[in-house]
Amino acid sequence: MLVAEPQVLQTLGWNEYFVAQLPMIKETLAQGGSTGAQIARVTGVERTGLSIAPQGELLSNQVPISGRWFRGDESTRPTIGDWVVVDTETGSLVQMLERRSLIQRINPLGALQLIAANVDTALIVSSCNADFSPERLERYLSVVMEAGVSPVLVLTKADLSGAVSEYKAVLNERFPDVPHFFLNALDPADVSVLEPWCGTGQTLALLGSSGVGKSTLVNTLIGDEVQLTAAIREEDAKGRHTTTSRTLHRLPQGGVILDSPGMRELQLAEAEEGLDQLFADVEGLAAACRFNDCRHGSEPGCAVVAALNSGELDASRLQSYQALKEEEARNRESLAQRRSRDRAFGKKVRSAVKDKKNQSGIDDDLEP
Ligand SMILES: Nc1nc2c(ncn2[C@@H]2O[C@H](COP(=O)(O)OP(=O)(O)OP(=O)(O)O)[C@@H](O)[C@H]2O)c(=O)[nH]1
Ligand SMILES: [Mg+2]
Ligand SMILES: [Zn+2]
Known part of the structure; x- marks a missing residue:
């Protein structure tokens, strides 16, 4: 039997795209002679295995990834945001659902790195200071559009900048079709402009350099200090790489948001x-x-x-x-x-x- 309770799964970003895959999954499970399986979302990737969203008693949070998942290239392995089928008896990973989207980059060593799967909206975050770079935004936008994810540009620290109208003009000219918001990430009223993207069944990912306020946005959207944040270096507006791992968080608006460590550079490949x-x-x-x-x-x-x-x-x-x-x-x-x-x-x-x-x-x- 396959356990897939829509109410529970919805709080993790489950939507119609995945519901449509259920009949196929059931068939494969029946063919494999499975006695019980459960759908779960990958909420973390560690060296030893995957963390999955806890639901149901038989599953521990950690699911090991066996060798068969290492036969194909990187993109065939589950990453954060993936939906997977786990055998309730053995606790092992059985299957990965077809992805709605996949954000990937080529890391500084030249290898493909998966950033997140099944993201609906990418909040590309940059600050109204030395971090502001239309060229870098172009890179993020290419990667996000390639992934089949809708981009939203979030320009933080508008409260600290005297150049907001200048930056606005640049974005209007270069990316007229991409929604963009200038805001103070610490101010709930400002941040509420993002709510239309945060509803039930939606998954958001935050992308941007260190120190631009990604974790601050998570905290303000949730209304609680769930993520650690830290002041940037004043001389050059560089962040301190405060967030060190990718984590998924539930939003009060019903959706799910992924916080990530700041990226140093974003080289394009397969974009x-x-x-x-x-x-x-x-x-x-x-x-x-x-x-x-x-x-x-x-x-x-x-x-x-x-x-x-x-x-x-x-x-x-x-x-x-x-x-x-x-x-x-x-x-x-x-x-x-x-x-x-x-x-x-x-x-x-x-x-x-x-x-x-x-x-x-x-x-x-x-x-x-
Ligand atoms: N005044 C003001 N400060 C902000 C704003 N956004 C972020 N900050 C501050 O900027 C600093 C860095 O914010 P973080 O949220 O830690 O940045 P981050 O993008 O998560 O950085 P990493 O985790 O290192 O990638 C913190 O001190 C925040 O309080 C903003 O819009 N206005
Ligand atoms: Mg952070
Ligand atoms: Zn020509």
């Missing part, structure tokens, strides 16, 4: 569609160039250059677009190389383990 969406105007122009492989230099019939000359397209916008496209392609290529290396290594390890098992007669799953 091609996100970039195309963010720079749809440039893409549209490029599609009208006479040559398919136009590099928008001295080629005849270049619609991009024509738009630059007529003032329709801003030169700095084109530059951003081209630089991000190049970076994305470069990182995607090295990620692909890394993956094929990892796959070759994984194969080697598995065949070595198989040999060993054959010798010893053990038939366990390979532990990570």
